[in-house]
Amino acid sequence: MNQQIQHLYDIARKPERRIIGLMSGTSLDGLDIALCRIKGSGSTTAVVLEQFATVPYDDDFKAEIRTIFAKRDINFERLCLLNPYIGRLHGQLILDCLHTWAIEPSEIDVVASHGQTVYHAPKSQHRHDKFPNATLQIGDGDHIAALTGVITLSDFRQKHIALGGEGAPLAVYGDYFMFSKAGQNRILLNMGGIANFTYLPADGDASKVFTTDTGPGNTLLDAYARRLLNQPYDADGRLAASGQVNELLLDALKTNPFFNAPFPKTTGPEVFNVPYVEEAQQRSRTRDLPAANLMATLVQFSADTIAHAIRRVINEAEMSNPHVYMSGGGMHNPVLTGAIQKLLPDCAFGVTNDLGINGDAKEAVLFAVLANESLAGGTTSFGNRQGVPTVSMGKVSFPK
Numbered sequence: 001m002n003q004q005i006q007h008l009y010d011i012a013r014k015p016e017r018r019i020i021g022l023m024s025g026t027s028l029d030g031l032d033i034a035l036c037r038i039k040g041s042g043s044t045t046a047v048v049l050e051q052f053a054t055v056p057y058d059d060d061f062k063a064e065i066r067t068i069f070a071k072r073d074i075n076f077e078r079l080c081l082l083n084p085y086i087g088r089l090h091g092q093l094i095l096d097c098l099h100t101w102a103i104e105p106s107e108i109d110v111v112a113s114h115g116q117t118v119y120h121a122p123k124s125q126h127r128h129d130k131f132p133n134a135t136l137q138i139g140d141g142d143h144i145a146a147l148t149g150v151i152t153l154s155d156f157r158q159k160h161i162a163l164g165g166e167g168a169p170l171a172v173y174g175d176y177f178m179f180s181k182a183g184q185n186r187i188l189l190n191m192g193g194i195a196n197f198t199y200l201p202a203d204g205d206a207s208k209v210f211t212t213d214t215g216p217g218n219t220l221l222d223a224y225a226r227r228l229l230n231q232p233y234d235a236d237g238r239l240a241a242s243g244q245v246n247e248l249l250l251d252a253l254k255t256n257p258f259f260n261a262p263f264p265k266t267t268g269p270e271v272f273n274v275p276y277v278e279e280a281q282q283r284s285r286t287r288d289l290p291a292a293n294l295m296a297t298l299v300q301f302s303a304d305t306i307a308h309a310i311r312r313v314i315n316e317a318e319m320s321n322p323h324v325y326m327s328g329g330g331m332h333n334p335v336l337t338g339a340i341q342k343l344l345p346d347c348a349f350g351v352t353n354d355l356g357i358n359g360d361a362k363e364a365v366l367f368a369v370l371a372n373e374s375l376a377g378g379t380t381s382f383g384n385r386q387g388v389p390t391v392s393m394g395k396v397s398f399p400k
């Protein structure tokens with residue numbers, strides 16, 4: 001037997017694994033690196049987050065990604081070059097963090113890498129009958145494995161599509177394993193570039209849980225912070241807080257069939273982007289809004305669509321006493337969280353930190369949990385429903 005297969009087999013049989021989860025999301029703010037100690041699998045999964053860092057990307061790198069990110073027409077050579085480049089960069093950032101944490105790469109069992117999404121195209125978005133749901137993440141795992149010397153699982157989304165999903169959201173699996181609690185109806189709300197939530201019913205029934213995107217989280221706020229403030233984001237929602245919501249623009253922004261489509265569903269910055277806002281401004285004749293009013297309206301747009309989706313699941317599931325636990329960078333924006341809480345006065349609000357997982361780290365932890373499940377679990381049935389196939393994800397890269 002190849003010794004590397006033996007090594008993988010030994011890792012799969014360990015009572016506890018040390019897994020580094022990596023997430024580089026649609027905000028392009030940096031690489032989230034979560035070092036996890038994981039015991040068990042499925043609903044007995046127990047995660048301790050030992051270390052966490054977000055390593056910010058420099059402006060040059062962000063600009064490189066933006067040349068190909070969420071665009072229909074790109075420089076294909078640049079895409080090809082960025083694939084190994086991102087893999088090597090992520091590998092190097094892991095080594096730097098391990099050095100800071102005084103941990104040897106040989107002490108890590110597995111790296112679980114999401115990569116960088118460069119294009120997301122569910123059928124509902126691309127509308128080409130003959131093509132399936134599609135999504136593309138780059139930053140090949142072979143480069144991470146070769147550079148760090150650690151077996152790497154990567155490219156988690158393709159299997160989800162192969163078994164009938166849209167390749168996202170994958171949070172359903174990790175949220176169910178980590179955060180489901182008998183006797184409490186929970187909504188795990190993540191506000192990254194795109195917002196999504198997971199519904200965890202109080203009876204713990206895996207065949208009812210799902211995660212759905214709700215639409216924009218921070219993606220439009222960040223795009224306009226770059227334009228209006230020359231900043232990566234509107235820190236603490238300060239510009240938005242100084243403006244007034246424009247109802248005409250808000251209504252125009254909300255007229256998109258995505259918002260009333262059935263759960264679960266996914267979207268991305270391929271749809272919710274500056275041209276989307278400009279088109280709504282044109283339709284509502286609100287092109288000359290002051291910067292603060294535009295930002296206030298965009299925050300309300302995210303809040304309304306998030307709250308509308310949560311309200312729908314509360315009503316459909318006839319949920320009593322729902323608890324919402326927030327995560328992702330949007331939880332740091334008080335204008336956004338304040339607006340959501342105002343729209344959902346019957347919900348109790350907290351953050352995933354209250355449940356033991358730092359909300360900034362949650363998505364990176366998810367990939368560690370998915371890798372753990374592929375190695376040592378795989379027995380939980382989600383009933384093979386539309387959008388939530390029972391599935392093990394991730395491709396294996398050996399260091400040599």
Ligand SMILES: Nc1ncnc2c1ncn2[C@@H]1O[C@H](COP(=O)(O)OP(=O)(O)OP(=O)(O)O)[C@@H](O)[C@H]1O
Nearest residue numbers: 025026027192193194218233235236328329332333
């Ligand atoms: N203090 C703050 N005030 C306002 N917004 C903030 C603050 N801190 C973080 N954010 C927002 O959070 C964003 C980063 O969020 P996060 O890291 O969760 O996104 P992501 O993982 O890239 O997204 P996705 O989940 O869509 O892949 C920033 O770009 C910014 O919009």
Ligand SMILES: CC(=O)N[C@H]1[C@@H]2OC[C@@H](O2)[C@@H](O)[C@@H]1O[C@H](C)C(=O)O
Nearest residue numbers: 117120135168169170171192194363
């Ligand atoms: C294609 C893609 O990268 N989707 C991301 C994105 O960021 C948030 C939202 O859109 C979510 O659907 C997903 O990521 C999380 C980790 C998920 O799959 O659950």
